[in-house]
Amino acid sequence: MSQLFTPIRLGGRTYDNRIVVSPMCQYSAIHGDANDWHLVHLGSLAMSGAGLLVLEAAAVEEGGRITHGDLGLYSNENEAALTRVLGFCRKHGSAKLGIQLAHAGRKASQTVPWEGGVALGPDGDPWETVSASAVPFTPDWHTPRAATEEDLDRIVAAFAAATRRAVHLGFDLIEAHAAHGYLLHQFLSPLSNRRTDAYGGSLENRMRFPLRVFEAMREACPRDLTLGARLSATDWTEGGFTLEEATILAGELKSRGCDYLDVSSGGNAARAKMTIGPGYQAPFAAAIRREVDIPVWGVGLIVTPEHAEDLVASGQVDMVALGRTILDDPHWAWNAARVLGGEIARPPQYARAAPAVWPGASYKDGPAPAAAA
Numbered sequence: 032m033s034q035l036f037t038p039i040r041l042g043g044r045t046y047d048n049r050i051v052v053s054p055m056c057q058y059s060a061i062h063g064d065a066n067d068w069h070l071v072h073l074g075s076l077a078m079s080g081a082g083l084l085v086l087e088a089a090a091v092e093e094g095g096r097i098t099h100g101d102l103g104l105y106s107n108e109n110e111a112a113l114t115r116v117l118g119f120c121r122k123h124g125s126a127k128l129g130i131q132l133a134h135a136g137r138k139a140s141q142t143v144p145w146e147g148g149v150a151l152g153p154d155g156d157p158w159e160t161v162s163a164s165a166v167p168f169t170p171d172w173h174t175p176r177a178a179t180e181e182d183l184d185r186i187v188a189a190f191a192a193a194t195r196r197a198v199h200l201g202f203d204l205i206e207a208h209a210a211h212g213y214l215l216h217q218f219l220s221p222l223s224n225r226r227t228d229a230y231g232g233s234l235e236n237r238m239r240f241p242l243r244v245f246e247a248m249r250e251a252c253p254r255d256l257t258l259g260a261r262l263s264a265t266d267w268t269e270g271g272f273t274l275e276e277a278t279i280l281a282g283e284l285k286s287r288g289c290d291y292l293d294v295s296s297g298g299n300a301a302r303a304k305m306t307i308g309p310g311y312q313a314p315f316a317a318a319i320r321r322e323v324d325i326p327v328w329g330v331g332l333i334v335t336p337e338h339a340e341d342l343v344a345s346g347q348v349d350m351v352a353l354g355r356t357i358l359d360d361p362h363w364a365w366n367a368a369r370v371l372g373g374e375i376a377r378p379p380q381y382a383r384a385a386p387a388v389w390p391g392a393s394y395k396d397g398p399a400p401a402a403a404a
């Protein structure tokens with residue numbers, strides 16, 4: 032029996048299977064508001080058969096957006112715009128719905144990726160960025176302002192307020208984005224955190240701000256939902272954040288009521304030497320799971336159903352999060368259910384493509400049989 036297609040409980044919610052649509056920025060919002068792009072994109076993914084669809088990194092304050100096109104969850108307008116999208120997802124889809132909450136810190140104020148993903152120039156309506164220290168990501172990015180105590184208090188409050196908005200919108204799951212070189216990761220990593228106050232230096236100090244944020248989110252998030260975090264388990268760089276440190280952080284998060292960890296890596300060092308291959312980040316997730324005994328998601332170059340099944344069945348990870356794999360094939364989970372013998376919910380409008388009633392499904396793994404004479 033397929034383990035990928037068994038339910039799992041994370042905190043107060045149960046998910047039908049172990050397939051997660053990983054959060055993916057669409058850079059298509061206006062003033063942080065979702066629109067028709069999100070309706071179609073997320074509407075389709077909600078019907079993908081995945082047990083959970085996590086919405087892209089949503090900024091907790093306007094200045095925390097990566098680009099002018101980032102989704103936000105800092106205003107009543109942002110909340111109202113998502114209501115329509117989520118209504119469609121719930122009416123027609125089967126995936127439970129999550130959202131990632133983020134602040135870009137020194138990586139804010141960029142152009143969208145298809146316009147280069149570079150620091151906004153004077154004509155691009157740039158804004159001042161904040162980070163742990165006044166250290167730019169690379170010399171040609173904006174130099175951030177080192178966050179003051181007032182900045183930190185405001186940002187903690189913004190994460191809490193966005194969490195309350197997410198709860199109000201009826202999300203099943205909320206994820207703190209502490210990975211990929213964004214603000215919380217900037218505090219964790221010695222590469223970006225050069226502070227000499229209570230927020231810099233020792234690991235205990237570097238964890239202080241991200242843990243404050245998580246505690247505020249936990250307070251705002253009822254226990255019958257799921258609350259977790261995405262971590263970069265390593266900076267892949269000498270002198271950076273390490274798996275050993277990530278494991279200690281994982282324990283601290285668990286003791287504060289973190290229901291799962293979504294284990295990614297990298298993003299805080301432009302010249303990191305990453306070793307990339309199928310499931311390359313899953314060993315980090317497995318190590319954290321072993322040491323801390325917390326449910327983990329594996330993510331990164333998990334492409335085939337057999338590989339996803341093996342990662343879950345072998346106990347390395349509890350769920351798999353799929354990014355480009357699912358952009359490439361939004362019905363990946365339908366095919367995985369067919370290949371692995373799992374059960375999957377399809378909208379009734381598409382029921383005629385189910386393998387049980389569509390003979391064409393059996394042609395998919397090889398050459399089509401010769402037509403009848």
Ligand SMILES: Cc1cc2nc3c(=O)[nH]c(=O)nc-3n(C[C@H](O)[C@H](O)[C@H](O)COP(=O)(O)O)c2cc1C
Pocket residue numbers: 053054055056057087088131208210211261295330331332333352353354355356357
């Ligand atoms: C278009 C795109 C947007 C992404 N946006 C986010 C994001 O908002 N938050 C995040 O944590 N990761 C983001 N990621 C990373 C993915 O969630 C995922 O971790 C990564 O793509 C590796 O998985 P894959 O090999 O299946 O693509 C993004 C990736 C892509 C391709």
